[in-house]
Amino acid sequence: MLTIGLMHYLVLSAAIFCCGIFVMITKRNAIGILIGVELVLNSVNVNFIAFDRYSQQPGFDGQITALFVIVLAAAEAAVAVAICMNLYKNINTIDVDRGDALHG
Template identity: 70%
Template sequence: MFEIGLTHYLVVATLLFVMGIFVMITKRNAIGILIGVEMVLNGANINLVAFNRYNGMSNIDGQIVSLFVIVLAAAEAALAVAICMNFYKNLNTVDVDHGDTLAG
């Protein structure tokens, strides 16, 4: 109980990951979906760092990959917000259910 191991972190990461998927499924707001994506990426990141830590940390591969994930998440958020703004400009809403017309 008071000896924290790899499994503890993996459980938290799993739950965060699944919550992120739930948010992605249920939210209608485009930015809400983006928040879900961020949660999923965070869950994955905890996995990477935890595995790195509990493998003795003789190298830092997991941390470097998680660094790349964080950078990718930032880039993705920037693009997604730009897309949301375009979406809003065209359709006057950010409800993704209205994004089913190809004519824009």
């Protein structure tokens, strides 16, 4: 019978991380990239909680950190979406390739 162990969570987290990175690289839509960032942050949370649950040492640093990461992700999403809306008002698109007023 299969018992779920630390390794399963780590594989899940690594898979989510890779999906997030893939989304960040391939999406040209600013919101799409932000979704990739959120995926990576969720893989971070899975990591923290799994490591915490299967750790032999006392402590709950991991779970507390996961809470902080959730809050950070929410704050960042709020700021990022506002900034994207501002871009949309200016150039009528949130395609990051179309933002070419700056030649970086």
